[in-house]
Amino acid sequence: MRKTVLIPVHKSFCDAHIAKDGSEVEATATLSLGSFAWDLCLEHDVVFGRYLTDALGVPADAPAAPMVTEQNDADSGDQTPAVEGRTPDSGGLAPTVSVSAQDDPQDGDDPAEGEQGEPVRPSVMVSGEVPRYAIDEARQAVRNCGYDVVGRADDSTVLIICGEGAERNATKLADARERDLPCMDATTPGHFKSAVRSGEFTGGDPLPEPVKIGRSGLSERERNRLVRSWARDNGYKVPEKGRIPMHVRHAYELSRQTEPVREAVAA
Known part of the structure; x- marks a missing residue:
């Protein structure tokens, strides 16, 4: 015959x-102050212990505080502070929080250390248009040879490549002159292509003088329309769209030198 005996279990919350919030969480410790006592769960035991330690300090004869680590609850996903060696009647003394070495930025690797160790790639400025190359194609060819293409010269810049219309970019020419950069004349037939094949760009050509921009008040589209109209009237063959050949622009500028208003050489 089986007999069932019910034993009352006292449970503190x-x-x-x-x-x-009225929730019932099992208590694991008791906090006593004078004639008052509170049952606390592990979480509030740590919280109130830290609060009292900050407010009152640690007694001189108090034992060393245990260490607190953080552990994850696999069922609920909540992070619950776990106290090593704590008993329910520990009095709620504030434990000491430990910091792992990977959280200390002084002990870890410096993220910028790898970047500083990498060699700096030399850079090149490209001014004007390289004959037989689109702008993007010319810049990509320079990058394929191991150079960076920059708009303004810096400490890594080693060369300026000047194509057609390079004299219009006074800023790049001033940077090159200030830093004493060598110049490569890309308008010389085959010069740029040979450098791409060899994988190295070198310069020793004279740096163009910047052109002073006039105040004609014409937009680039209007000036191109005037150049095309003049070229057809004077027997030159020019495309309806796209870049106007350099020799046609040069001839147009020469014809304008006898007039009172002189325009700058267009790209």
Whole structure:
């Protein structure tokens, strides 16, 4: 014959949880102050212990505080502070929080250290248009040879490549002159292509003088329309769209030198 005996079990709940939201969380420690006592769960035991330690300090004869680590609850996904060696009647003394070495930026690797160790790639400025190359194609060819293409010269810039219309970019020419950069004249037939094949760009050509821009008030589209109209009237063959050949622009500028208003050489 089987006999069932019911034994009453006394269970204490955290007074802090009950006062906050009425939830019932099992208490694991008791905090006593004079004639008052509160049952606390592990979480509030740590919280109130830290608060009292900050407010009152640690007694001189108090034992060393245990270490607190953070562990994840696999069922709920919540992070619950776990206290090593804590007993329910520990009095709620604030534990010491440990910091792992990987969280300390002084002990870890410096993220900028790898970048500083990498060699700096030399850079090149490209001014004007390289004959037989589109702008993007010419710049990509320079990058394929191991150079960076920059708009303004810096400490890594080693060369300026001047194509057709390079004299219009006074800023790049001033940077090159200030830093004493060598110049490569890309308008010389085959010069740029030979450098691409060899994989190295070198310069020793004279740097063009910047052109002073006039105040004609014409937009680039209007000036191109005037150049095309003049070229057809004077027997030159020019495309309806796209870049106007350099020799046609030069001839147009020469014809304008006898007039009072002189325009700058267009790209």
